[in-house]
Amino acid sequence: MDAAAGALGPLAVSGTLRPFLGPLTGIVVDASIFVTVVAATYVLYKAVIAPLVRRVFDRQGLDEHARRPLQKIVAFVSLFAGVTVAFGAAGYQGFLRSLATIAAAATLAIGFALQDVIKNFVAGVFIYTDKPFRIGDWIEWQGNSGVVEDISFRVTRVRTFDNELLTVPNNVLTGNVVKNPVAKKSLRLKFVFGIDYEDDVERASEIIVEEAERSDAILAEPAPSVRLTELADSYVGLQARIWIDDPSRSDFVKARAEFVKAVKARFDEAGITIPFPQRTVSGRDGDADPAAFGGEA
Helix, strand or coil: CHHHHHHHHHHHHHHHHHHHHHHHHHHHHHHHHHHHHHHHHHHHHHHHHHHHHHHHHHHHCCCHHHHHHHHHHHHHHHHHHHHHHHHHHCCCHHHHHHHHHHHHHHHHHHHHHCHHHHHHHHHHHHHHHHCCCCCCCEEEECCEEEEEEEECCCEEEEECCCCCEEEEEHHHHHCCCCECCCCCCEEEEEEEEEECCCCCHHHHHHHHHHHHHHCCCECCCCCCEEEEEEECCCCEEEEEEEEEECCCHHHHHHHHHHHHHHHHHHHHHHCCCCCCCCCCCCCCCCCCCHHHHCCCC
């Protein structure tokens, strides 16, 4: 009874429109049914499915890194299901069969043409599952660095610290070493202070540690430390090792800058110099004829 009533609906509409549209009546009715079903699917997704998915994600405690790709998958599946139902409701089953035949024939060609796209899609899946970085993380790779703004199936978008937007194929990030300085709760910073060979190494080391302990941005545990790491041509290198909590790129730059500035001021007060490179040029015989060095007498 219901099926018969449902079938009578389009027939009644066709009968009403036939005097006005003539032979185009069937095409217009089928197209209207198709558009109506697709539009209803879109409204259903926006009003019901999307809010329901968000509540499920909230209940599971998923972060933004996991939400975006899953939301895109749900939207795609919903749209695909709506279009499929629309084809059936509009009586386009023959078109669906023809489309399936064409798709099967074109699969091989499309596979070759979309190798890079497929490779980046698979890499995006690995980024989602392995979580080497998340949206909002500061990452570095192949001489580039920036903050991750978006992770899609094909590319990852990174905002550099010069406010430039880099669109990076996902396979570049999964196929190379990516440094994520903010992946852990703390970050160790290192900085080499160069002092003169005649300066007191012990006193300089004490000043470096004292200034690290005074800084609010530097952790007391692990404790700051200093190591003599270089005997360079013009200076003795003292490497300071300090730790900061909950790192971000701005915290890293600010903490290091303030620490280095404070140590420099204490060095000046204590008379400890930071030397610049020097070169000494000498000849074998200072009394030799200048022509011997390739010049003119």
